[in-house]
Every structure is written in structure tokens, then in C-alpha cells.
Amino acid sequence: MGRTVFTWARAAGLLLVVSISLAVPATAGATSNQKSSKPKVVGAFYTETNGNPNKLLVFDRYSDGTLKQGQTVSTGGQGGHQGQPLNVMAPPPICTGNGQGCPALDSQDAIALTSNGKFLFAVNAGSNTVSSFKVTKHGVALVNQVGSGGMFPNSLSVHGNLVYVLDSNSLNIQGLTFSSGGVLSTISGGSQPLSPGGTIPGAPRDISFDNTGKWLVVTKLANPMTPTPVGTIDTFPVNANGTAGAAVASDSFTPAPFSVGFDSGDHPIITTVGNPFAFQPGALESYSIGPTGSLTHIASGSTVGFAPCWDVESSNRKYGYIVNADILGPSAPSVSTFKLAGDGHFTFLGHTPRMGDEPLQTDIALSSDGKYMYVVSPIDDRAFAGVNISHIDVYKIGSNHQPTLIQQTPFKNAQGLTGAAAS
Secondary structure, three states, X not given: OOEEEEEEEEXXXXXXXXXXXXOOOOOOOOOXXXXXXXXXXXXXXXXXXXXXXXXXXXXXXXXXXXXXXXXXXXXXXOXXXXXXXXXXXXXXXXXXXXXXOOOOOOOOOOEEEOOOOOEEEEEEXXXXXXXXXXXXXXXXXXXXXXXXXXXXXXXXXXXXXXXXEEEOOOOEEEEEEEOOOOOEEEEEEEEEEOOOOOOOOOOEEEEEEOOOOOEEEEEEOOOOOOOOOOOEEEEEEEOOOOOEOOOEEEEOOOOOEEEEEEOOOOOEEEEEOOEHHHOEOOEEEEEEEOOOOOEEEEXXXXXXXXXXXXXXXXXXXXXXXXXXXXXXXXXXXXXXXXXXXXXXXXXXEXXXXXXXXXXXXXXXXXXXXXXEEEEEEOOOOOOOOOOOOEEEEEEEEOOOXXXXXXXXXXXXXOOOOEEEEEO
């Protein structure tokens, strides 16, 4: 039975208040088809609670793409899930983890899986740490936890045995390394400040290695409600010893850069939020990285949705999937599909239909075989007075590379789910 509620929801780091009619399914997984042969566990999906204490949630991934929740593993740290002040005026609330935190981190890459699937890393925004986990056929186990080198880590990226973390409140990045057993340690001299200007503490949203591991790219979201919400994008060269060089700043072509991906030609593909409060849609942008780290804009295209934020690319980097997060948009929440040419250009192929009972979608991941897509619906708890309805949407990627919804996991997880990774 449907019910109308007033909900505070996030749109690119800002708070919105809207009235929605929400019909909560009586049973989970109602949209998945039953098969005569029992599917087998072939992988996993991961997200974290961002709670206090913070926990890693492990879902078994079956051969038909569906999920079933399994392990819950403590990260050993604290998430950033603290009540935000009910204030939608500019600038947006800064996430501190000490009374003014984020119900969900509103960032890309809060957790990351190594390419071989053996180790997983997660930020603990409230305790300024990063946790390392070992993944085996017997389950997931915490290895260790180290300091993030700054305040309120909300994003990280892995290449080889390097992990770089973005500390959004102290406006810096910090390099870590991990051993063959997954033990994290801090790289001496591995910290660099973000370039000055173009953002405020708490606003940076994503850090990502390029395909080669020679560059790091950081998006510095600006406040979309300001008169000139440009925002900047920082690039850092990565030295042979794992340390990062100084930041090189480039203006974002469209306001409010959020997440970073790369096509097969190693061109940064960046989502930009635009200004959803003025009903101005955001866009997908592409760039090339010059020898000094400066970015040159190549192409821009609409996602046909408001507040495009989270992204994931196929393993061959030929297709990209963008989450349009703004609940006020005409086709949001939805996931847009793009074909990536490899030269920085791309083609819009379509987007998933809007679901009337889905108020918000955020973090996104693809299965290791590229056949299934997983999108987090995190719902923060100020909206539903403690009712646990956070869940994962499961899609099958068709022969036309378009996703089709096949399952919604039980609407029972605590609000604030953050990050997405899949094997």
C-alpha cells in the first residue's frame, strides 16, 4: 500500500525536500524470474553502511545476476553517517563526521576492489581511516586499517599495489601501498594538497587513476547554487616511487564536476551536475590529458537526466553507464548508457525508465563478466524515521548494451549505503 512522505534527499551534495508517494514492495526480488536450474554463486557485490560503527556488506552474486545478502564485516572504523543540519541554503553543509556528517557520502569510489578481486578497500569517513579486506572463497576478512592522511576521506582509487585516497575536508590526497597479504601502509611523502580555489572543504567528490596509473584525476565539485558554479578538476602525475606530484588545475567545461571514468583511449570521462535547482541538466564531458597534466576539452553531451553523478565503464571501456540522481528530474532516477568511441567522443544510447517507487539511486558497479549492473538506493533515515528500505537494484545488460531491471533486493538495509564494487 502506498504512502506519502516528505523526504530529505541528496542531489550532488545539497539537500532537497520533496513530497513523494512511495510503494514499498511486500516481497523482495519479485521482478526476478524463477528458473528450473538453481543458480550458483559466482561472485559478490559490496557496499558499506557508512554507519557508526561502519560495516562492509557482502552480497552473494548468482549466475543469473541476482543478489542475496551474506556477510556483514566490521571495517574497524566509523562512517560519516551523522545528522546533517536541515539547511538548504548555500553553501551546502560540510561533512565532518562530528555532528554534521553525510547520511551517505555522496561521492564516487568510497570502496574499491583490486582488478584480481583479491582485496577490497573502504573509506571510514568519520574516523579518517581506510580499511583493507582480503577476499577468499571462504569469505571476506578485515586485514588492517590505517590513517587516511587527512580529514573525512570519501573516495579512493587502486592501481597495482597503490591506493590513493581523497580527504575531502582537508582538501588533500594521500598515497598508500599494500603488501601481498593486503596490509596497508602509508607512503612517506605521498600527500599532496588539492589546487587552491574552485571548491570548499567537503565538496571534492572523486579520485581516480587513469588506465596507465601515471595520472590521478580529482573532481572538485562547486556549489551549484552559486552564480558561477564552475568547479575545477585536478590532475596529479604519479612518480615511479608511488608519490604524486603537485596538482594541476583545469576548469570544468560544464558546472559542478562529480565523477571520473576513462575510455579505452585513456580520455577522462567526467560527469557534471549542472544546476538541478534551476532545472538545468548536467552533462557528460570528455578531455585529454596533456604532458603537463592540463586538460583539454573534447566533447560534451546530455545524459537526458538531471544531476548525472555516478558512473561505471565496461571492462573494455567501450560503454559507460551514468546515474542521473536528481529525484526532481523528468527521467530520474535513471541510468543512461553511452557508447565510448575511444577518442574522447561518445554517443547516447538511452536510459532506464523512471521507477515511481524509487526516490534515489547513487553508486553503481558492473559484474566482472559485464553482464549485470548493480545500483545502490541508499535512502537517508531522516526521510522515513528509521524505516530500513535501502536496497540494491539489479539490472541485466542486454545485447544492445542497455540495462533491464531484474531484481530489487529486500528493502531492509539501514539508510546511508555508500560505495559499490562487484566481482
